[in-house]
Amino acid sequence: MRIDIITVLPELLKSPFEASILKRAIDAGLVEVNFHNLRDYTSDKYKSIDDTQFGGGAGMVMMIEPIDKCISHLKSQRDYDEIIYMTPDGETLKQGIANHLSLKENIIILCGHYKGVDQRVRDQFITKEISIGDYVLSGGELGAAVLCDSIIRLIPGVLGNETSALTDSFQDNLLAPPIYTKPREYKGWKVPELLFGGNTPKIEKWREEQAYLRTKERRPDLLDD
Ligand code: ADE
Numbered sequence: 001m002r003i004d005i006i007t008v009l010p011e012l013l014k015s016p017f018e019a020s021i022l023k024r025a026i027d028a029g030l031v032e033v034n035f036h037n038l039r040d041y042t043s044d045k046y047k048s049i050d051d052t053q054f055g056g057g058a059g060m061v062m063m064i065e066p067i068d069k070c071i072s073h074l075k076s077q078r079d080y081d082e083i084i085y086m087t088p089d090g091e092t093l094k095q096g097i098a099n100h101l102s103l104k105e106n107i108i109i110l111c112g113h114y115k116g117v118d119q120r121v122r123d124q125f126i127t128k129e130i131s132i133g134d135y136v137l138s139g140g141e142l143g144a145a146v147l148c149d150s151i152i153r154l155i156p157g158v159l160g161n162e163t164s165a166l167t168d169s170f171q172d173n174l175l176a177p178p179i180y181t182k183p184r185e186y187k188g189w190k191v192p193e194l195l196f197g198g199n200t201p202k203i204e205k206w207r208e209e210q211a212y213l214r215t216k217e218r219r220p221d222l223l224d225d
Contacts, residue, residue: 001104001155002032002078003148006070007111008049009141010035016145025158033148038062041069050114059115067110067121074108082127083108086140086147087116090129093147095170097130101147102154109147111140173222177210 007013016022017033025031039047043065050060071083081104091097101107110117110126122129132143152158159165169176180191194206215222 001030001102001152002034002106003151004034004036004074004080004106004108005111005144005148006036006038006067006108007139007141007144008038008113009111009139010037012139012141013111013145016149021158022149022152025152025155028157030155030157031152036070036074038066038070041066041073053115061115062113062117062121064118064120064124067117067125071108071110071125078106080106080108083110083125084128084130084147085110085112085117085122085126086131086143087112087129088131088134088136090131092134093130093132093143093150095150095168098147098150098154102151109140109144111144113139170222173215173225174211175214175219175222177207177214 005013013035017026022033026033038049042049042063049066050062053059053061074080082101084101084107086109110121130143130147132146137143154165165171167176180195184191184196192206194202
């Protein structure tokens, strides 16, 4: 898989890809992530990529020209399955979207800034708009990092134990059950007895029940889906 991220702040985005699972996935060649600085695509002598809104109003708007140049340059080199725009008014990121995108070959992610991009960018180039939640960030970069993490960990071979992504919270619309490790007892706080002794069917049943109870208590909306 190849991910091209278009941003005015590549330095803000790079570190999540330089550690842990994302770094390992890149080092193993399972995913290639490229950063494109939008300022490299402007013909403006001050390298500006935004301007004031037509019709008046506060806040700057990202101009279409550098975005068009960058996306057209990328599209001249390969076909893209999705061109995604990170924006608070996009579709809220859910596990299903990450699952869907993890099967793609090439995607572009455009990070918005200021007030956002000229509407014509969205109309002409964007195939999917994604929000990471109902709050406004200073830009799309952190959202893009979240989206990439959620996608990359699902690419076959990225996680050592293939089943571990399948047992994540949300994969079956349930939150994950409680988990424990050594010691068996700490300051008098005990691990549930049934987890010892290796009765796998009983443990599985307990986990399913716990996942259901936790979901019912914390996220009943998931059970309605
Ligand atoms: N840019 C600003 N806020 C955002 C959000 N909530 N999700 C994605 N991109 C954004």
